[in-house]
Amino acid sequence: MNIIEQTELSAATATTEVAASTGTPTALTSPITKSAAVTKLLSRNKGATLGEIMAITHWQPHSTRAFLTGLRKKGIELLRETRSGGETSYRIDR
Helix, strand or coil: CCCCHHHHHHHHHHHHHHHHHHHCCCCCCCCCCHHHHHHHHHHHHCCEEEHHHHHHHHCCHHHHHHCCCCHHHHCCCCCEEECCCCCEEEEECC
């Protein structure tokens, strides 16, 4: 599977996850915003890595980091953790 197929799969998965969590069918709703999809990923227990966020939003690394900074400026507390594989993940502190 190439990177484009993985990215499209990730975007579809994120859309389905967000729709499932809100209880709305994906076919009847308007497209989910990138902000909502990222917030949903960050709300998971394991959080999200920059790579995961970049895959579903098609953002560059600097744009992804800027979005995280924007969340912090809005008063949302982000936790930064290191996964067992050495990747840094970010998670919204609830």
